[in-house]
Amino acid sequence: MKNLTPMMKQYMDIKKNYEDAIVLFRLGDFYEAFFEDAEIISKILNIVLTKRQNAPMAGIPHHALDNYLKKLVDSGYKVAICEQMEDPSQAKGIVRREVTRVITPGTLIEEDLLSSENNYLMAVAFRENFNTVFVDVSTGELFVKDFEAINDLIDFVSIVNISQIICEENIFDELKDNLPNKFIEKLDDWYFEGFEDKVKETFEIVSLDHFELSNEQLRVLGALLKYLEYTLMSNLALEEPKKLEESKWMILDSKTVDNLSLIPGEKGKNLYDILNKTKTAMGSRLLKKWILQPLKVKKDIIERQEIVDAFFNDRLLLNEIREYLNGIFDVERILTRLQYGKVSPKDLISLKNTLYIIPNILDALKTNEKFSKYIQEIEEFPEVVELLERALYDDPSSTVGDGNVIKDGYSPELDDYRNLLFHSEDKLKEFEKEERERTNIQKLKVGFNQVFGYYIEVPKGQVKNVPDYYIRKQTLVNSERYITQKLKEFEEKIMSAREKVEILEKALFDELTKMILKYVNDIKKTAEKIAELDVLSTFAYVSQLYGYVKPEFDDEKFIVKEARHAVVERYVSNFVPNDIYMDSLRRMYIITGPNMSGKSTYIRQVGLIAVMAQIGCFVPAKSAKLPIFDRIFTRMGARDDISTGKSTFLVEMSEVALILSKATKDSLVLLDEVGRGTSTFDGISIAWAMSEYIYNEIKCKTIFATHFTELTELSDVYKGIKNLTIEVEETNDGIVFLHKVVDGVADRSYGIEVAKIAGVPDGVVERAKEILEVITKKSELEKKVRVLKEGQLRQIKSRKKAVEGQLTIFEVNNSEF
Numbered sequence: 143m144k145n146l147t148p149m150m151k152q153y154m155d156i157k158k159n160y161e162d163a164i165v166l167f168r169l170g171d172f173y174e175a176f177f178e179d180a181e182i183i184s185k186i187l188n189i190v191l192t193k194r195q196n197a198p199m200a201g202i203p204h205h206a207l208d209n210y211l212k213k214l215v216d217s218g219y220k221v222a223i224c225e226q227m228e229d230p231s232q233a234k235g236i237v238r239r240e241v242t243r244v245i246t247p248g249t250l251i252e253e254d255l256l257s258s259e260n261n262y263l264m265a266v267a268f269r270e271n272f273n274t275v276f277v278d279v280s281t282g283e284l285f286v287k288d289f290e291a292i293n294d295l296i297d298f299v300s301i302v303n304i305s306q307i308i309c310e311e312n313i314f315d316e317l318k319d320n321l322p323n324k325f326i327e328k329l330d331d332w333y334f335e336g337f338e339d340k341v342k343e344t345f346e347i348v349s350l351d352h353f354e355l356s357n358e359q360l361r362v363l364g365a366l367l368k369y370l371e372y373t374l375m376s377n378l379a380l381e382e383p384k385k386l387e388e389s390k391w392m393i394l395d396s397k398t399v400d401n402l403s404l405i406p407g408e409k410g411k412n413l414y415d416i417l418n419k420t421k422t423a424m425g426s427r428l429l430k431k432w433i434l435q436p437l438k439v440k441k442d443i444i445e446r447q448e449i450v451d452a453f454f455n456d457r458l459l460l461n462e463i464r465e466y467l468n469g470i471f472d473v474e475r476i477l478t479r480l481q482y483g484k485v486s487p488k489d490l491i492s493l494k495n496t497l498y499i500i501p502n503i504l505d506a507l508k509t510n511e512k513f514s515k516y517i518q519e520i521e522e523f524p525e526v527v528e529l530l531e532r533a534l535y536d537d538p539s540s541t542v543g544d545g546n547v548i549k550d551g552y553s554p555e556l557d558d559y560r561n562l563l564f565h566s567e568d569k570l571k572e573f574e575k576e577e578r579e580r581t582n583i584q585k586l587k588v589g590f591n592q593v594f595g596y597y598i599e600v601p602k603g604q605v606k607n608v609p610d611y612y613i614r615k616q617t618l619v620n621s622e623r624y625i626t627q628k629l630k631e632f633e634e635k636i637m638s639a640r641e642k643v644e645i646l647e648k649a650l651f652d653e654l655t656k657m658i659l660k661y662v663n664d665i666k667k668t669a670e671k672i673a674e675l676d677v678l679s680t681f682a683y684v685s686q687l688y689g690y691v692k693p694e695f696d697d698e699k700f701i702v703k704e705a706r707h708a709v710v711e712r713y714v715s716n717f718v719p720n721d722i723y724m725d726s727l728r729r730m731y732i733i734t735g736p737n738m739s740g741k742s743t744y745i746r747q748v749g750l751i752a753v754m755a756q757i758g759c760f761v762p763a764k765s766a767k768l769p770i771f772d773r774i775f776t777r778m779g780a781r782d783d784i785s786t787g788k789s790t791f792l793v794e795m796s797e798v799a800l801i802l803s804k805a806t807k808d809s810l811v812l813l814d815e816v817g818r819g820t821s822t823f824d825g826i827s828i829a830w831a832m833s834e835y836i837y838n839e840i841k842c843k844t845i846f847a848t849h850f851t852e853l854t855e856l857s858d859v860y861k862g863i864k865n866l867t868i869e870v871e872e873t874n875d876g877i878v879f880l881h882k883v884v885d886g887v888a889d890r891s892y893g894i895e896v897a898k899i900a901g902v903p904d905g906v907v908e909r910a911k912e913i914l915e916v917i918t919k920k921s922e923l924e925k926k927v928r929v930l931k932e933g934q935l936r937q938i939k940s941r942k943k944a945v946e947g948q949l950t951i952f953e954v955n956n957s958e959f
Contacts, residue, residue, distance in 0.1 A: 148236045150176075150195060156224055156241060162327075163220040163244060170230075172201040173223070183210075186217050208254040211245055215255065218325055221245040244373040247325045248306030251280050251374075251479055253489075258423040258472070259303055259430065265366035266295070266309040266317065267334065273358045275366050275383065276304060281427075281474040282379055282481075282666075286359050287386040296320045300396045301405075301434060308369055310334065329365055337364025344378055353383060379481030379662075392436040392756055393773040397797060401776040401812075402749045403709060404433050411709050413750060417684055417759065421467035424474050424669060425676025432677065436756035440695055440770055446678060446758025451692055452512035453682030454760070460686075462506045463679050469499045470676075473669040477662050480655060487538035487547045487651070490658070493665075494530035497523045500668065503675075520671050526661055533654050542651045543644035556646045563639040570596070573632065583607050588629070596633045597623040681759040688712075690760035693751075694767045700724040700843055706762035707747035708754065718881035719763070722748055724843045727862050730833065732854050733847040734888035735868035740881040741847040742778065744868075745812045748845055749774050752810055769843075771810045775801045778814035798828075802835060811836060811844040826850050837863060854887045 146154065149169075153176060157165050164182060166173035175183045180200040184191040187210050192199050202210045207223075214221050223245065227238045248263025250256050260283070264276035272289040289295040299307070299321060306325040309317055314328040337360050341350060344367050350360065363383060370378055399405060403412040414433055420426045437443045453460045471492035479485040480493075501522050507513040532552060539546035545560045562569065574588040577598060587599045599621050600608055612624040684690065688708075704719035711717035718740070724731075733741050751761045752771050777797045798816060805811055816829050829850055836844050837860055846853070854865045867888045869880040898907045 146195065150197070152236060152239060153224075156239065160222040160241060160244070163222040164214060165222045165224055165241070166202070166207075167224045168204065168226045168239065169201070171204050173204060173207060174199055174201040182219070183214065186219075187213055208252055211252075212255050215245055215247050215250070218247070220327075242375055244375070246306055246327075246373055248304075248308075249279050249370065249373040251475070251482055251484055253475065253479070253486075256280055256475070258426055260427050262302060262304045263306045263308070263366070263370075264299070264304045265329075265362050265369070266307060266313065267358070267362045267365070268310065268313050269358045271358070272313075273356075273362045275359065275363045276302075277366060277370070277380065279370065279374070280478055282381045282478055284380050284383045285386050286355060286363065286383045288359070292316060292320065297396045299324070301394070301399050308366070329369065333365040333368050334361050337361045340364040340367050344380070345382060354385065355383065374482060376482050379478055381666075386435075390437065390439060390442075392438050392753075392771060394434060394436070394753075395775075395800075398749070398774050398776045399434065401778045402746055402753065402774070404753065405430060411713065413708060413753070416709055416712060417680065419683055419687075420676050420680045421464055422470045422673065422676045423472040424470075424673035425467070425680065428673045429677050429680070432757045433753065436753050437758070438756070438770060438772060443695070443756055443758055443770070446681075447692060448512060449516075449675075449678045450681045450685070450758060450760065452510055453679050454685055454692070456510055457686070459506060459510055460679055460682055463503060463675065464683060466499050466503050466506065467672070467676050467679070469495060470672055471496050473665065473672075477666055477669070480658060481662060483655070485655060486540055487534060487542060488540060490530055490534060490654070491536065491538060493658075494527055494534070497527050497665070500672075503672070516671055516675060519667070521664055521668050523661060523665060523668075526658060526665075529654070529657060533650070543648050545643045545647060548647050548650050553646065553650055556643065556650065559639045559642040559646065562635055563643055566636050566639075569632070573629070581607055581609060589623075594623065594625075595637075596629050597625055598629065599623050678758070685760035688762065690754075690762050691765055693755040693761050693763075695755075695770055696767050697769060698726040700768045702748075702751060702761070702763045702766045702768065704764035705747055705751055705766070707743050708750050708762045710743055710747075711762065720744055720747075720881075720883040722751075728864055729841065730837050730844040730856075730860075730863045731846065731866050732833070732856060732863060733845065733866045733868070733883070734849070734851050734854060735847075736870060736877075736879075736888065739868035739870060739879045740883075741868060742814055743881075744883055745814060745845045745847050746778075749776065749810065749812050769808070772806055772808040773804070773810075775805055775809060775811045776813075777801065777816055778812070795828075798832060802832065802840075805836070805840045805842055807841045809840070809842040811840075811842055813844065813846040813848075815848060816846070826852050829853055830856065833863070834860075851887060 153165070153167050156167070157176075164175060164179045166175055168174075174180075176194070176197050176199050178198075180191060180198040183189065183202070184198075184200040187200075187202065189200050189202065211221060221244070222241045223243045224239050225242045227240050230237050245255075246263075248261065250261055260278045261280055262276045262278050264274055266272060266274050272292065272295045274289065274295065275284070275286050277284045287298070289298065304324070306327070307317060307321070308327045308329050311328045311330075314326065317324075318326050338350065341353075341360055341364055342348065353360075355363065367378060367380075370380075394404070400407055405414045406412055414430055417433070418426055418429055420429055437446075453463070473493060473496050476485065476489045476493050479489060500520065501524075504517060504520060504522065507517050507520075533549060534547060535549050541547075545556075545563060548556055550557055550560075570588050574586065577588070578584060578586050583600055583604045585601050585604065588596065589599055590596050594615050597615055598612065600612075600623075601621050605622055608622075608624065611626055613626065614622060615625050616623040685692075688711075700722060701724075702722040705722050706717055706719045733744065735741050747762075751763065751766065752768060752774060754761045755766065755768055756770060777794065794816065801811055816825075816832060829846075829848060830853060833844075833846060833853065833856055836842065837856075856863045857865050865885065865887050866883050867886045869882040869884055871878040871880055898904075
């Protein structure tokens with residue numbers, strides 16, 4: 143280490159400031175990594191590991207940087223890009239180098255490193271609550287949200303695309319334990335200091351009052367802004383922060399998102415995939431946001447509905463708008479790259495093509511008066527289109543400076559140098575022809591070599607015809623080589639043309655981007671409205687395609703005729719629709735029936751219809767009237783949480799506890815098999831007591847699918863609880879599930895028949911039938927297993943609270959069961 147070259151010393155000095163990152167050090171046409179960094183990238187990128195001064199070394203070509211960066215970031219590494227800050231040919235001594243960008247999973251703006259989905263970086267601190275601020279740097283969106291408990295925060299992170307978390311040191315371990323697979327980085331205390339000045343400076347404001355953020359929230363925002371400056375090394379291009387308030391949106395926890403299959407995840411087919419017929423990347427991102435944040439304010443829902451309805455009833459307009467949207471590029475991200483100085487020529491062509499389409503969209507919208515709001519809010523930008531049309535080739539090179547970006551005619555000076563650079567061979571042929579005619583030397587040739595540059599070669603036999611202004615440069619066996627003043631000037635022009643083209647084109651491109659920057663905020667607003675139109679027109683298109691109906695809203699009634707499951711119906715040939723009827727009196731259903739009969743599909747479709755209605759979409763049904771829910775709770779299936787060591791029953795009871803503590807009368811509760819993770823007696827008791835508590839105390843609409851037929855006797859105790867079951871047809875060949883939901887109670891579980899359908903060997907099935915016949919005979923066993931006899935039911939009724947309050951079923955003497 144003592145004998146390091148000046149360049150390696152320069153590397154070591156830079157590395158000291160970025161010890162937690164892989165430093166890619168620009169050397170000529172390569173980015174090199176040294177020591178441990180080299181070993182890491184060699185392994186991850188599968189590239190050759192070499193040595194320099196006994197130091198491990200690995201390099202990647204500069205033109206392939208983005209491809210390799212993606213692999214490093216996806217593998218969970220932070221990468222510092224160290225560039226040459228001056229031309230090596232002009233440098234006095236060692237070339238000056240600096241880190242110009244730190245790449246992390248949450249700070250990506252480069253097109254090749256991003257998917258079409260949002261990519262969020264979240265900053266977290268804890269005082270009384272967990273204060274969070276999260277940003278999608280690629281679009282500039284910035285959000286503020288507080289969480290009371292760590293579990294709420296973890297739940298939110300698991301739903302939203304948070305790719306990186308930065309936090310105070312005091313909560314780092316807790317976050318890392320709960321989110322072991324997330325890229326989490328702890329920040330030093332100085333990030334959280336001077337936050338008011340940092341926020342004012344970033345947003346160029348003198349007062350923070352209109353943000354309506356607490357000091358704790360501003361403190362986290364300030365830390366996030368400092369981190370972004372450290373990684374992006376540029377002035378920040380962010381929207382003003384928006385508070386995510388529960389008063390505006392329905393709450394959906396990660397269990398509900400997963401159980402209802404709202405977005406892509408482990409369960410495969412999902413609502414997002416069914417609805418996502420959007421035409422733009424901006425629209426697809428917005429659709430996912432809307433699905434995860436259904437509206438709670440009726441006026442806002444109706445506003446969306448009216449636009450969907452207008453498209454739905456104007457098929458010609460719908461198809462025309464969707465055709466135009468096909469040509470819309472990801473303007474949000476293009477504008478962000480423009481603001482960070484990372485925009486490419488192809489980005490600007492995409493912007494031009496997008497802006498070119500907007501007048502067509504407006505003309506189409508003007509044919510329907512329902513779109514007056516959008517007509518007012520979407521702007522045209524003819525001056526930007528004209529500027530880009532004049533300045534750039536339609537299919538420019540991706541490299542500014544090679545002469546294939548700025549269009550002919552935009553800059554006469556550039557045209558001259560480019561003409562010289564690209565047509566030098568033609569110019570030389572022309573010069574050669576002129577000299578032959580002038581000297582009458584027919585075998586005169588113009589050539590080039592690295593030593594003498596351009597020269598005129600004359601055969602020995604014709605040297606006598608050489609004019610006086612020829613200057614001899616070299617004598618060969620059979621010829622003499624000369625130069626002229628004109629040829630020398632031509633050579634100097636050609637040699638400088640490439641450099642001039644590069645300098646001029648880069649300067650012109652920078653000037654062009656600065657001119658467009660003036661329009662960024664207005665174009666962004668238009669892009670937002672285009673994304674909304676994309677999603678709303680998609681709702682109309684999907685509703686036409688799949689036969690959805692416009693829902694109405696009612697304070698109490700939840701009445702859906704011939705309701706269908708939006709996802710399942712796409713993958714079965716004959717989906718059986720079912721009705722839903724609930725109101726202020728009939729607010730709980732107990733559903734019994736065998737496995738595979740359709741109980742779970744039915745209760746999930748109830749939840750999906752509520753979500754679809756509250757995002758402004760039409761719903762899969764013949765008619766629909768429903769209340770606006772503040773939250774949907776689901777408790778479905780049995781599973782251990784291996785990562786935390788929680789048993790099936792403990793997981794189940796944790797989810798039950800959440801429902802009982804958070805649900806309100808305006809919530810929708812969907813339960814599937816509560817109490818199955820413990821003994822029969824305990825399971826029935828808990829399920830019964832829970833049902834009573836929801837019915838009496840919370841008073842929300844609830845559907846409970848269960849194999850405990852004993853729970854159906856709740857309908858004898860409470861007039862607002864009704865029983866449903868699934869029709870099953872018995873035939874000589876076995877059973878047929880009709881998937882029709884009807885009033886009543888399942889008379890048996892058909893477990894053996896289901897086992898046969900599932901492929902259990904015939905011998906096992908027949909033996910099961912024999913055992914079933916024995917244990918179902920009138921016997922002492924039946925008396926022990928039967929939980930509620932008439933006398934016990936009377937006793938439970940007698941203990942019911944006068945106002946149908948919560949029944950403490952556990953007071954019943956165990957010996958009576």
